[in-house]
Amino acid sequence: MTFEHPIAALQYWQQNEPERIYLRQPQGDEFIEYTWQQVAQQARCIASALKAMGFDPGERVAILAKNSAQWFIADLAIMLAGYVSVPIYPSASSETIHYILKHSEVRAIFIGALDNWADQEKGIESDVVRIAMTADTMPAALHWHKLVQNNAPIDYPVELKPDNKMSIVYTSGSTGEPKGVVMSFASYAKAAYHLIDVLQIESPERAVSYLPLAHITERVYVQGSSLFSGLVTVSFVESLARFNDNLRAIKPTLFLSVPRLWLKFQQGIWQNLPAKKLNLLLKLPFINTMVKRKIKQALGLEHARLLGCGSAAVSPELLRWYAKLDINICQAWGMSETLAYGPLNVPFNPDKIDSVGRVGPGAEIKVSEQGELLFKSDALMDKYFLQPELTRQFFTKDGYIHTGDKAEIDAEGYVRITGRIKDIFKTAKGKYVMPVPIEAKFEDSPLIEQVCVAGEGLAQPIALLILSDGAKSLTKTDAEAKLHELLVHINERLESHERLAHLLVLSDAWTPENGLLTPTLKIRRHKLEAKYQALFGDLAGEIIWH
Structure with a gap:
């Protein structure tokens, strides 16, 4: 079964798998579970409320919140109502929030759990309608529960064109102001399906959603793969303080992280088992198997079949250290502009641990004379929002994009990123x-x-x-x-x-x-x-x- 966009997938799963658990929201030691029926019903009620606000089709609605079941539902509701979502990082400063809201001309904003909402509130002007999600957050005119209770579910749209704008995803702004990457339904679906194929999602999986959903990687790898495959149950994390407890309770089969967290995991292991002692134990027959199992259980990764690392450069030595524990972490490369889809070291190849892997279906790569990685796929962004000249410069004449990364490609097609050209x-x-x-x-x-x-x-x-x-x-x-x-x-x-x-x-x-x-x-x-x-x-x- 292949869907052209997330709403077609949502409709199918509601009709054919209504009682299957899709989302799990932690609350203390328990998880509040949402079936496909409940997710679809809430999304359709929230969409009905959005439509009643009278915005024109294609107008923008933002989401400023930590990851949660309501984040997924709000995103689906925006699509159902015919609007374009604008996710904002929950850690964004008030200045960044203000810039994104003004640049994308946002009309309304969903606001969820935030650590610093009192300062962030300064970035939201009074003409933007605030909708409070279920978490305690900044004051808002509208509230999630009341919108669900007081609005009848909207009908599924008769036709939703794949080439329509789905979302404007703003880059993290490492070299200046964030750029608005315009993503269509078609590109999102293609990127998600390519990942489902490469990651071999063929049977029920458990994933954790904790990296910001405003980041394209989480949006495609976790949200996209779960929506289109219908096979991934997604659990969330209550807080940083509860992260390890939540991870051990979830026992994910798929787990994607960033170098900084893998480093923190390593330091935590060393605190309980100093490096010299660990190295000695790993050399002992039988004992080493028990030690590896205990470490995986302590991390909550004993059932993980696929582990990933992306978003920033990672030391190959760190990955080799984990490999000694039979924790095989696959590198991947992607950009907001590629919808996170790009080379992946999947299946895990220990001989290529210092690479970000090879490109999968629908993608092509080459290196320019200047040593820049050029990338092409059927799942690229449409354009930069309101920046036509920047869009023109980003694409080569033959349809590749300038990634800005210096790279080498070996004889087997494995890509090694050696730095950023601008750096x-x-x-x-x-x-x-x-x-x-x-x-x-x-x-x-x-x-x-x-x-x-x-x-x-x-x-x-x-x-x-x-x-x-x-x-x-x-x-x-x-x-x-x-x-x-x-x-x-x-x-x-x-x-x-x-x-x-x-x-x-x-x-x-x-x-x-x-x-x-x-x-x-x-x-x-x-x-x-x-x-x-x-x-x-x-x-x-x-x-x-x-």
């Missing part, structure tokens, strides 16, 4: 340096939480560091000694012009809230360099504390 800088010696591969070398160290390599115009590059909680507990003398060892170890593996002259240890964390990280936890390199530029010209010694 490359020139030192005072006239040598070009790619910072991303150097930053990845820090990820193997339990000392480091965050890193940014800079050096435009300097004699040698430097690294800006935020220490991990474990490193912060050390004395300054011990920390300096370990950082010196790390610096020597990293520089030994670099070309002479890449070697780091200084490690600048910073005390203020980089977060989405202070604008130094994107909502997807990528560093905003230009903002970090601007913030600390004044320190670069007067550095003395290998390790500098600020």
